[in-house]
Amino acid sequence: MAGHDNHSDAHASHGGGVKSYLIGFVMAVVLTVIPFAIVMNHTFSRGVTVAIISIMAAVQMLVHIVYFLHMDRSPEQRSNVQVGLFSVLIIGIVVVGSLWVMHNMNINMMP
Structure with a gap:
């Protein structure tokens, strides 16, 4: 059983802990809900809406890269x-x- 604990510690040290996945999931959901709400409520003009969606998409790509693929500057x-x-x-x-x-x-x- 001690080997199993070492595996989870090694996995967590590479950024793959449950906390990291939960943070990434919450951020991804927020970055999806915001553009959805903007589109559904017609809050901004078409150009501003497209700009916001594009920015949120770029940020969401970074969130996926960092929190799910664990690609960082290490x-x-x-x-x-x-x-x-x-x-x-x-x-x-x-x-x-x-x-x-x-x-x-x-x-x-x-x-």
Whole structure:
């Protein structure tokens, strides 16, 4: 049974404790409810609503990365952060390149 306790201590030391998950869950719920309430109540203009939703989405991505994926600035996570940033770069290149090609094809196909 002592081995089981060591496993939970080791897991908690990497930021995977129940407290961390609960904090992340509560923050994720709050960051979801706020934009939902703004959209349902038509509180702001369309442009402000889109800006708020975009900001909340970016913050929620950070919450998921920190509290659920446990990617932080620690030396143990450096390679994971680098792989994550590289993935974001590649996805960005693919999306922007695809939009660029589709835009140019649309312009060139016009009569």
